[in-house]
Structures are given as C-alpha cells and as structure tokens.
Amino acid sequence: MxxxxxxxxxxxxxxxxxxxxxxxxxxxxxxxxxxxxxxxxxxxxxGESRIYRAAHLGEPGYIPLLRLADRMWEQLQAETGRSLRRRSGSLVMGEGASPSMRLLLSTSAAHGLDHEVLDREELARRYPQHRLPDGHTAVLDRLGAVIRPxxxxxxxxxxxxxxxxxxxxxxxxxxxxxxxxxxxxxxxxxxxxxxxxxxxxVGPWINTLLPDLPRTIEVRRVVCSWHLPTRHDWFAGGAPPFVRATPHDCFGIPSPDGISVKLGLSFKYHAPVPEPERLDRTVRPEELGIFRELIGELMPDLNPDPIRMSAYMEGYTKSGNPLVG
CATH class of the missing domain: 3.50.50.60 (FAD/NAD(P)-binding domain)
Structure with a gap:
C-alpha cells in the first residue's frame, strides 16, 4: 500500500x-x-555485532514479527548488495526447569522453529567453549545470526x-x-x-525530546567487554552467538573477524544514565569483576583480561517490551 x-x-x-x-x-x-x-x-x-534470534525468551507474540524481520534482513541485503548478517545459528542456555526456558521450548515447538535441545554432554561435544551447570540445558536456534549493526x-x-x-x-x-x-x-x-x-x-534521548510521555523510559549504561580465547580452536564448529538466561543474564558474540568474543550483561547490571549527553564512557577496572566471574564459571577458555571495554546506552520500558504508539 x-x-x-x-x-x-x-x-x-x-x-x-x-x-x-x-x-x-x-x-x-x-x-x-x-x-x-x-x-x-x-x-x-x-559494538560491531548483535544477535538475531528466532527462538525468543520472551512473549510468544514476537515470533511472527521475528519471522518478518528475518525476511526484511534478506531483502535489505538484496537491495543494497551489502553483507549485513551472517547466519550462524545461536545458542540459548539456562536452567531447564525455569519458566523462561520452558516458554522458549514450548513456543519454538508451537511455531515450528528449527531448533534442537542439547544436554550437557552434547553441548560439550559440539561447543566445548561452554560449560553448563547442573540442571541447565541449551537450545540451538538454527535461524540465529550475527548482525552487523x-x-x-x-x-x-x-x-x-x-x-x-x-x-x-x-x-x-x-x-x-x-x-x-x-x-x-x-x-x-x-x-x-x-x-x-x-x-x-531517538532511543535513549526519548525523555529529553518527549518529557511528557506517559510511560517512563529508563536510560541505562551498557558495558561490553572483548576477550581473546586461550585455545586456538575456540572458534571451531562455528562458535555461534549465545545468550545465558537467568541467573547468569549475559550474552556473547564472536567478533566478525574471528579473533575475539564480545560479552555483554543484562538490564540488572546496567547503571542509570541521568542525561544522555553526559554518558560516562570510561570503563573502570572494578566493572570487570562480573565479566571475570562469568568467564571463570561458564567460559574458562576465554582470557579474563579484556582487550577492550566500551560503554553504550539504551532506553528501556518497565516491561522490557518496545514502545509503539
């Protein structure tokens, strides 16, 4: 139309x-x-990379939208002749009995998404980069991809x-x-x-431009760190991007050049940003602690000392859902 x-x-x-x-x-x-x-x-x-996921940890209603987005990414690449996304698959890992993982599995099955459940032994065989705690499981989303934002x-x-x-x-x-x-x-x-x-x-500038907006948008500072593997074969087998659900609440994306892995944290780790134009972009040594803990427990073949740390910002609604209206 x-x-x-x-x-x-x-x-x-x-x-x-x-x-x-x-x-x-x-x-x-x-x-x-x-x-x-x-x-x-x-x-x-x-930060050079983002994850596209068809298997979604949130509300099932997003699945048709994600499928549309998948088609639109392909269309944008075709119209521009640019390589904007690499289909790599993606992993979601979390407590098998948790509500979020149960919802992900039921939604993926109901919508016929191409996915596979990997237990601890199978994950270790295919993706030895990762460690699964007791009671945790992994889901391979074969439609997952790495986006070049x-x-x-x-x-x-x-x-x-x-x-x-x-x-x-x-x-x-x-x-x-x-x-x-x-x-x-x-x-x-x-x-x-x-x-x-x-x-x-306008993302994190929304409160500045529309201060009377009835829904509160919370602007948060997002820190990412980049780490080199300590094993030469860390990227073997495709090394797809991954999300760790509660209680770990983190994500990771192998860099497009296949040299490092970017790690990021969920909302609960993000500090408020009072004014977008005054974002503190300096990352201090004490902010590295949580990354080192996650690496030690879940990805021990990454060097806990980063080669880079950067700060960005994002605007969030209270529900975590996008605001359209």
Missing amino acids: SIRKRVAVIGAGSMGSQAMWRLAARGAEVVGYDRYAPGHDRGAAG EASIQAAAARAEQLGALLHRYTTVREVVPAAGGGVRVVTDQGTDHVDAAVVT
Whole structure:
C-alpha cells in the first residue's frame, strides 16, 4: 500500500533507518533527522555485532514479527548488495526447569522453529567453549545470526536516500508538537519544518525530546567487554552467538573477524544514565569483576583480561517490551 504523506523520522539509528527505508519504499516523502549520523557509536547500536534470534525468551507474540524481520534482513541485503548478517545459528542456555526456558521450548515447538535441545554432554561435544551447570540445558536456534549493526543502519539509511528520502545529519531536534493547522511541527537547531506525521525513534534521548510521555523510559549504561580465547580452536564448529538466561543474564558474540568474543550483561547490571549527553564512557577496572566471574564459571577458555571495554546506552520500558504508539 502506497503512503502519500510527508513523514519525519527523528533518529536514524536501528529503528529509524529501517523506518526511513520502508516508508520511502512505500512512496512517502521522508525527512530524516539525526543528531549525529547513521552508524554512530553513542546510542544502543555500537559494538560491531548483535544477535538475531528466532527462538525468543520472551512473549510468544514476537515470533511472527521475528519471522518478518528475518525476511526484511534478506531483502535489505538484496537491495543494497551489502553483507549485513551472517547466519550462524545461536545458542540459548539456562536452567531447564525455569519458566523462561520452558516458554522458549514450548513456543519454538508451537511455531515450528528449527531448533534442537542439547544436554550437557552434547553441548560439550559440539561447543566445548561452554560449560553448563547442573540442571541447565541449551537450545540451538538454527535461524540465529550475527548482525552487523552499524553497517545495517548505514545501508538502510542509504537505501532510503536512494528511494528519495532526505536525511539531515548532525541536526538536533528540539521539539515535536502537533501543528495548529494539522500535522506535526518539527523544531531543530537548524530551523522548523512541517510534516503530516512523525516517527520518533531517538532511543535513549526519548525523555529529553518527549518529557511528557506517559510511560517512563529508563536510560541505562551498557558495558561490553572483548576477550581473546586461550585455545586456538575456540572458534571451531562455528562458535555461534549465545545468550545465558537467568541467573547468569549475559550474552556473547564472536567478533566478525574471528579473533575475539564480545560479552555483554543484562538490564540488572546496567547503571542509570541521568542525561544522555553526559554518558560516562570510561570503563573502570572494578566493572570487570562480573565479566571475570562469568568467564571463570561458564567460559574458562576465554582470557579474563579484556582487550577492550566500551560503554553504550539504551532506553528501556518497565516491561522490557518496545514502545509503539
């Protein structure tokens, strides 16, 4: 269905760049704004890699959306000629009797997802990089993949521009309000524009731009660390990205160059960020402790001393679900 409207997309990151692409493809006159430029490292998309998972630990209703996303990733690669995702499979590990793992298995079976349950012995045979505590199990999601986030954002934004979108880089939007005569008024540090509708995808800047939003968005500081294996064969067998469910609450992604492994932590480890423009990007030695503990218990063939640590930020709703409306 064609869209004959002038639409502003505010924030050209993970969500905004894709929104620009799809709106432009459907005939909308798209005007994008970003306070930096697509692919920057100040938001939630930094760090060179993300996990695509079809087998989801959360609500079953996401499965059709994840399947659509899978098709759209393939379409974006085809339209841009860029390699944006590597199909590697992915692992989810956790307590076999936990509600989240039981839900993952029942949902995967109900939706016919291509997956396999691996017990402790089978995981050790196929993926000796990992250790499973007693009572834990692993699920191999064969549709899992590693996404290149910065490249994907730039590719989607560039494709939108090819389709006629206009993107204002390094432009800060100060205000988005209903216009008196209808539509939306967009006020930036460069001037004012009028559009029929606006899509706001500013991530951790949402509270600054829309302070009266009825739902609270909590901005958190996310720390990731990169570690070298101590075994030369650590990446043998594909070394898929992985998620460790409660109680460990972490994830890991082998780097695209096959040299290191990026580790990240779940929400409960993330410190609040009072103001996005004042994100503390310095990672201190004491923040390494939890990474060292996880490596010692679950991935002993990684060097606990990182070659890199970086801080990013992300906005979260109380439920952990995306906010659309």
